[in-house]
Amino acid sequence: MSQEFTSHVINSFGPKATPKARRLLSSLIQHIHDFTRENYITTDEWMMAVEFINSIGQISNEKRNEGILVSDVLGLEALVDSQTHSLDESNHTSSAILGPFYRENSPIYANGESIIKKDVGGTKCFLYGVVTDTDNKPLEGAKVEIWHCAPNGLYEQQDPDQPEYNLRGTFFADSTGYFSAKCLKPTSYPIPYDGPAGQLLQWMDRHPNRPSHIHWRVSKPEFHSLVTQIYDSECPYTKDDSVFAVKDDIIVTFKPIDEVDESSAKKCGTTIKQLKEDGVQVFLEYNIKLIKESELQAGRAKIYKKQAMLDKNLSSSEEDEEIPEVNETKVHTEHIETITSKNLSAV
Ligand SMILES: [Fe+2]
Numbered sequence: 001m002s003q004e005f006t007s008h009v010i011n012s013f014g015p016k017a018t019p020k021a022r023r024l025l026s027s028l029i030q031h032i033h034d035f036t037r038e039n040y041i042t043t044d045e046w047m048m049a050v051e052f053i054n055s056i057g058q059i060s061n062e063k064r065n066e067g068i069l070v071s072d073v074l075g076l077e078a079l080v081d082s083q084t085h086s087l088d089e090s091n092h093t094s095s096a097i098l099g100p101f102y103r104e105n106s107p108i109y110a111n112g113e114s115i116i117k118k119d120v121g122g123t124k125c126f127l128y129g130v131v132t133d134t135d136n137k138p139l140e141g142a143k144v145e146i147w148h149c150a151p152n153g154l155y156e157q158q159d160p161d162q163p164e165y166n167l168r169g170t171f172f173a174d175s176t177g178y179f180s181a182k183c184l185k186p187t188s189y190p191i192p193y194d195g196p197a198g199q200l201l202q203w204m205d206r207h208p209n210r211p212s213h214i215h216w217r218v219s220k221p222e223f224h225s226l227v228t229q230i231y232d233s234e235c236p237y238t239k240d241d242s243v244f245a246v247k248d249d250i251i252v253t254f255k256p257i258d259e260v261d262e263s264s265a266k267k268c269g270t271t272i273k274q275l276k277e278d279g280v281q282v283f284l285e286y287n288i289k290l291i292k293e294s295e296l297q298a299g300r301a302k303i304y305k306k307q308a309m310l311d312k313n314l315s316s317s318e319e320d321e322e323i324p325e326v327n328e329t330k331v332h333t334e335h336i337e338t339i340t341s342k343n344l345s346a347v
Helices: 003-010 019-038 043-059 066-073 076-084 196-204 262-267 272-277 293-299 301-314 329-346
Strands: 124-132 143-147 168-172 178-184 213-219 226-232 282-285
Touching (some): 003 019, 019 301, 043 196, 066 076, 066 196, 262 272
Parallel strands (some): 124 282
Antiparallel strands (some): 124 178, 143 168, 143 213, 213 226
16 A cells, blocks of 8 residues: 555544644654565564564563563663764763663662662672752752662562662762662563573574673652663673663773772772671772752753644644644653653562
């Protein structure tokens, strides 16, 4: 069938379709129809695709989010992350993908405490830093959530041998913005590849490995919640990530404890001797800069304006109206809250 058929489908929308629904679904239909024509898709292939999409839902549960995994191996989450932040000011910490293993309500620890609830081996790390705004003003009370996998490559929710919430914790910055935690030097791991995401990797003849990394979510009211990861410069997969999430400015190097000077330990209210007695083998300083939500949204106004223009062009009922003033801060903030409280808590 020709473009005439595709236009007929797109033009079938009723008057109550919102401008955004009209724009996004029209574009989706156009791309899917073009893809179908370009590749001479047959009924059998279409049914295979339907069953593949169904299988993404069927294997997902409260501990596994295959939709994110499939997005990730296709580079979609990395593309969305990059595009979302493409117009942001560059003087704050870079974001990275959330990944499928975030859990809300991880245990709250005092600064300096360990997120290791059970000895699972690995290299013990002392991690510290300060959370500031983009003018280097300390952000007291900033919530710092970190999580990483065990040396066997599994997150606690994947591994019956790990206690609940092992290797994940929540810390709060003090009046100087300082936070610190004991954790493990992270390990590379394969993403789960026994389901649809693994099938995709097989079809593409690709490995499933992610570079060693620690996940972060750092938040404070009125500031944009930062979701990011830091990557170990010494891991070979940092240059060959199965989900394409690595950015240069979030690659770090863990320092062996024997190379750390006493003054650095003192800054953290401890000593090298004490750290060694606690089994710490590597040290990492990583500082976080958050940007105000209002500043970030102002930077994204160009994206919102382009979307508004597209909406207007596709909206037959608003032909003579002005392009609406673009201020999606409230909408965006509510959207983020929806994501965090709904989608993220499900993984
Ligand atoms: Fe991860």
